[in-house]
Amino acid sequence: MRKILKDFRERVGIGALYYEVPAHSNSIFYSLGGITLVSIIILFASGIILSQFYNPTPEQANRSVHYIAETLLLGWFVRGIHFWAVQVVTVSVILHMIRVFVTASYKKPREFNWTVGVLLLLVYFGLIFTGTVLKWDQEAVEALEHHLWIVDKLGAIGIWLGEGLTKSVSMLGRLYALHISLLPLILVFLMLLHFFLIKIHGLSSLPRQREGEGAKILFVEHLKRLGLYGMGVLLLILLLSLTIEPPLGSEAVAGIEVTKPPWMFLWLYSLENIWMPFLIIAPAIISLFLFLIPFINRGEERNPFKRKISMVILIISILIFIGLIFNGAITSTAHIME
Numbered sequence: 001m002r003k004i005l006k007d008f009r010e011r012v013g014i015g016a017l018y019y020e021v022p023a024h025s026n027s028i029f030y031s032l033g034g035i036t037l038v039s040i041i042i043l044f045a046s047g048i049i050l051s052q053f054y055n056p057t058p059e060q061a062n063r064s065v066h067y068i069a070e071t072l073l074l075g076w077f078v079r080g081i082h083f084w085a086v087q088v089v090t091v092s093v094i095l096h097m098i099r100v101f102v103t104a105s106y107k108k109p110r111e112f113n114w115t116v117g118v119l120l121l122l123v124y125f126g127l128i129f130t131g132t133v134l135k136w137d138q139e140a141v142e143a144l145e146h147h148l149w150i151v152d153k154l155g156a157i158g159i160w161l162g163e164g165l166t167k168s169v170s171m172l173g174r175l176y177a178l179h180i181s182l183l184p185l186i187l188v189f190l191m192l193l194h195f196f197l198i199k200i201h202g203l204s205s206l207p208r209q210r211e212g213e214g215a216k217i218l219f220v221e222h223l224k225r226l227g228l229y230g231m232g233v234l235l236l237i238l239l240l241s242l243t244i245e246p247p248l249g250s251e252a253v254a255g256i257e258v259t260k261p262p263w264m265f266l267w268l269y270s271l272e273n274i275w276m277p278f279l280i281i282a283p284a285i286i287s288l289f290l291f292l293i294p295f296i297n298r299g300e301e302r303n304p305f306k307r308k309i310s311m312v313i314l315i316i317s318i319l320i321f322i323g324l325i326f327n328g329a330i331t332s333t334a335h336i337m338e
């Protein structure tokens with residue numbers, strides 16, 4: 001039996017996984033990227049099942065989601081898994097980014113991988129947005145109206161995302177195509193690049209250590225730990241899917257604005273209530289700022305206690321986001337899209 005196992009290992013190259021990584025890879029803080037990956041796999045698997053029953057035409061879309069949620073055997077459960085996996089990925093990817101920022105792991109030589117991370121975040125938010133439209137209920141149609149407003153204001157830059165490009169497929173059909181093909185493809189490509197760069201640079205050392213210092217474990221031991229965290233995440237998603245149903249309205253009434261976006265867009269909803277153009281300006285400024293972080297902050301120091309300005313900026317940013325999300329949750333629509 002041992003010999004068979006050894007031969008098998010040799011043939012499929014599992015031996016390549018027996019390399020050393022820092023022991024702190026197994027801490028929950030340094031596993032948040034891995035937890036995000038596991039949740040994305042759950043997201044993709046449930047999405048593939050849903051795509052077998054979803055109809056992306058404006059006449060049938062809302063009805064087909066109601067069919068999945070109310071009639072299809074276990075359809076409500078798979079839809080719940082997809083919805084709750086989105087919530088878990090959103091929280092874990094944001095925490096992962098905060099961890100990387102606090103430990104200054106975006107500094108030399110990982111600047112480019114931080115940039116890849118920011119792109120991953122943007123593509124992921126693109127996936128959430130396009131996913132929101134697919135339900136084709138009031139919230140979905142209002143989200144699409146915001147999208148078309150942005151496209152209109154962007155003029156020539158936005159034309160390929162608007163209604164003008166083709167009349168043969170509805171906007172819903174085109175956003176669906178983005179949601180199930182182009183965006184997941186880009187996401188997977190960026191994830192592979194992200195992991196390739198992590199393999200090349202290795203995981204950053206703890207902030208108070210020098211690169212390469214500290215205890216080591218084998219990468220397979222880290223994979224086992226990730227498997228354990230992954231089981232925990234899966235259990236959480238299953239429990240949430242069994243107990244809390246994702247929101248779903250009936251077909252939309254055009255021209256009114258009565259719903260709010262999902263919580264991860266509420267900060268933006270708050271801002272557009274103050275001044276509508278913030279809908280374009282705020283994400284652009286935030287993305288630019290995120291991209292520039294490794295190039296602005298180039299000092300060698302990685303200890304968060306010695307990077308007081310960075311930590312103050314981080315805490316203030318988190319408080320502003322939480323404040324805007326709460327404000328969005330308790331206020332009603334106060335903007336007009338012209």
Ligand code: HEM
Nearest residue numbers: 030031032033034036037097105114117118120121203204
């Ligand atoms: C789809 C989303 C993402 C996935 C699946 C992912 C996955 C991972 C994994 C598995 C690691 C190894 C260490 C760890 O788990 O902490 C990692 C490290 C890293 N990630 Fe991500 N990540 C994602 C998004 C991001 C974002 C949004 C950023 C920042 C803007 C980012 C920046 C980095 C950097 C700089 C490292 C190297 C950290 C180090 O060496 O300590 N990642 N990522």
